[in-house]
Amino acid sequence: MPPWKPRPGFGHFQDDLRLSDEELSLLRDWLESDLPRGDVASEPEAPRYAGGWELGRPDLVLTMPERVSIPAEGRDLYWYFVIPSGLKTDRMISAIEFRPGNSRVIHHASFRYDDTGTARRLDAADPRPGYRRYGGWGFGGGGTLGGWAVGVQPRHLGPGLGRPIKAGSDFVLQVHYHPSGRPEADQSRLGLYFVPEATGTSESITPVVEILVGEMSLEIPAGEPNLHHPAVYTLPVPVTVHSVLPHMHLLGRRCRAWAETPAGQQVPLVAIDEWDFHWHSQYHLEQPLRLPAGTRLIHEAWYDNSVANPFNPHSPPRHVTWGEGTDQEMGLLFLDVTTDSPTDRRRLIQHNQGHFLDQFRRLTGGR
The missing domain is CATH 2.60.120.310 (Copper type II, ascorbate-dependent monooxygenase, N-terminal domain)
Known part of the structure; x- marks a missing residue:
C-alpha cells in the first residue's frame, strides 16, 4: 500500500489511504492472536492488477x-x-x-x-x-x-x-x-x-489551470541540517482550488502550505512531515476550496544538507542552490485551480508565469 504522507487534519483529501483506528486495532488483535486465518467463506478474491494502462484504454x-x-x-x-x-x-x-x-x-x-x-x-x-x-x-x-x-x-x-x-x-x-x-x-x-x-x-x-508557488532564491549551505525556506504567491483573481502537489528533491525533509485570505483567515492546504522524494503524489481536495483575489498562498520547506541525511546526493555535502537537477533543490507547490471567467483565467496564467519570470531575471542578473 503506498504511504499516505499528508499530516492528519491539515487539509482534507479524497482517497485517504490511511488505516482507520478500527482497522489498526483489528490488525493488532490479529497479530497478538498468532495470525489465525479468518472465515474462508468470506475471503475476498485476490486483487487484479492492471497489466497495461491503469486508467483503461486511452482515447x-x-x-x-x-x-x-x-x-x-x-x-x-x-x-x-x-x-x-x-x-x-x-x-x-x-x-x-x-x-x-x-x-x-x-x-x-x-x-x-x-x-x-x-x-x-x-x-x-x-x-x-x-x-x-x-x-x-x-x-x-x-x-x-x-x-x-x-x-x-x-x-x-x-x-x-x-x-x-x-x-x-x-x-x-x-x-x-x-x-x-x-x-x-x-x-x-x-x-x-x-x-x-x-x-x-x-x-x-x-478549464483547469495549473499554477505554482515557489521562491527560486534558495541557498542551502553544506552541513546545514534544518534550513527553512518560505515562498509566497498572491492571487490576482478569485480561484477554486481542486488539488495540490508539493515538490522537493532529495534534501527536502518536510513542507507545509496554506492560504491566507485578505480577511486574515488561514486555510490549511497540505503538510508533509516526512518528505520522501520517491512518493510524490497529487492530493485532491475533499471539497473544492474557494479563495478570493488577494489571497496569499504560502509554502514553507525545510531542508537537511548534512551528513545525517541518508538521501543527500553529495558526500561530503556541498553548497546547493535552486535548480532542476536531482543534485540541486526546489521547493514548489503545484495547484490545479479554476477561475470564474476566461478573462480571469488568462490574467492568472500571465500573472503566475510573470511571477516566476521575474524571479528568474533577478537570479540571472536580468538576462
Whole structure:
C-alpha cells in the first residue's frame, strides 16, 4: 500500500489511504492472536492488477518519435519531444497517463501543447531527436497539461473539469533525465483520455489551470541540517482550488502550505512531515476550496544538507542552490485551480508565469 504522507487534519483529501483506528486495532488483535486465518467463506478474491494502462484504454496514445540514448555520466538532461496531436477539433482532456520507458533515468516529465509552431522549429534546428534546453520550454503559446513524477498515480479530473488542447497543435513532452551510471535508452508513451464530446463543449466544461508557488532564491549551505525556506504567491483573481502537489528533491525533509485570505483567515492546504522524494503524489481536495483575489498562498520547506541525511546526493555535502537537477533543490507547490471567467483565467496564467519570470531575471542578473 503506498504511504499516505499528508499530516492528519491539515487539509482534507479524497482517497485517504490511511488505516482507520478500527482497522489498526483489528490488525493488532490479529497479530497478538498468532495470525489465525479468518472465515474462508468470506475471503475476498485476490486483487487484479492492471497489466497495461491503469486508467483503461486511452482515447489517444502518443509515443516519443524515436528511442533516445542517455549517457552514463554527465549533467542532467532536459529533453523536449514534439509529437503532433493529429486532433481535428479542440478537445478537453480528462486525464493523461504517462508510461515511462525507463524509470531508472527519468526524474520527472511535464506536458504542454504548442499551437504556434515554435516547438517544431526548435526540433528542426536540433540535429538530435527533439530539442534540448535549460530554463524553459522555448515558447510561450499553447498551455500546460500537467506532469508526472515518481510516485504520482494517474487519475481523471473531477466532473465538469478538463484541460483544453487545440486542434492541430503539437503535444510537447519535457523529460528530465538523470544519468544512472551506465548507458541507458528511453522511449516513453502517454495515454490521453478526453472528456466525451457530447459533454465536452466549452460551455459545459470548466478549464483547469495549473499554477505554482515557489521562491527560486534558495541557498542551502553544506552541513546545514534544518534550513527553512518560505515562498509566497498572491492571487490576482478569485480561484477554486481542486488539488495540490508539493515538490522537493532529495534534501527536502518536510513542507507545509496554506492560504491566507485578505480577511486574515488561514486555510490549511497540505503538510508533509516526512518528505520522501520517491512518493510524490497529487492530493485532491475533499471539497473544492474557494479563495478570493488577494489571497496569499504560502509554502514553507525545510531542508537537511548534512551528513545525517541518508538521501543527500553529495558526500561530503556541498553548497546547493535552486535548480532542476536531482543534485540541486526546489521547493514548489503545484495547484490545479479554476477561475470564474476566461478573462480571469488568462490574467492568472500571465500573472503566475510573470511571477516566476521575474524571479528568474533577478537570479540571472536580468538576462
